[in-house]
Amino acid sequence: MSANLSLSFRLRKLLFAALLLLTFGLVIYWLTQENKPWIVPAEYKSLKNPLPPSESNFTAARQIYAHECAQCHGDSGKGDGPEARTHYPLPADLTNAKRMAGIADGEIFYQISEGRRPMPSFKNRLTEDQRWQLVLLVRSFSQPSECSGNLTGPTASSEPAEK
Ligand code: HEC
Structure with a gap:
């Protein structure tokens, strides 16, 4: 017993x-x-950005970014936007040069187009050109020397601050 x-x-x-x-x-x-690598279809990976890194493309991208992306990814892409902490996984740090070096332009285009929870999909909200402009901007976050992509430039500060 x-x-x-x-x-x-x-x-x-x-x-x-x-x-x-x-x-x-x-x-x-x-x-x-968090932040597992994305599975991106091969046909996207090899896409080249059709837009040149011109000032007008950056200006347009900064404006879209301020409205659609900064709340999560932060003004300079660090992933520290005001809404960032409410999301899981956390928004990726787009300034991480090591991480971003392993991601092709076409992959960034795919990521912006399709999104992945909690990041929304932008293929119906933004035109192809607008998404490619954002690819230029996202690239610049991890290559600060090429063209200043962060929102502290004159274009961004002249916009009314969003509450
Ligand atoms: C609701 C918050 C939110 C918004 C708005 C948002 N994102 Fe994201 N984003 C995320 C999160 C969270 C991830 C990480 C997702 C994952 O790893 O599964 C991410 C990932 C990314 C990645 C992939 C980076 C990597 O390291 O793999 C890119 C590029 C990106 N976002 C760009 C943008 C752009 C450009 C916009 C605006 C058009 C935007 N995001 C809007 C939350 C957001």
């Missing part, structure tokens, strides 16, 4: 330990989930 009892006690302890381990595993899995 008592042997049986201690067996079921041991079993319960074992079950408890297993449950604890499972919970622990799930938490680790959840924590390491």
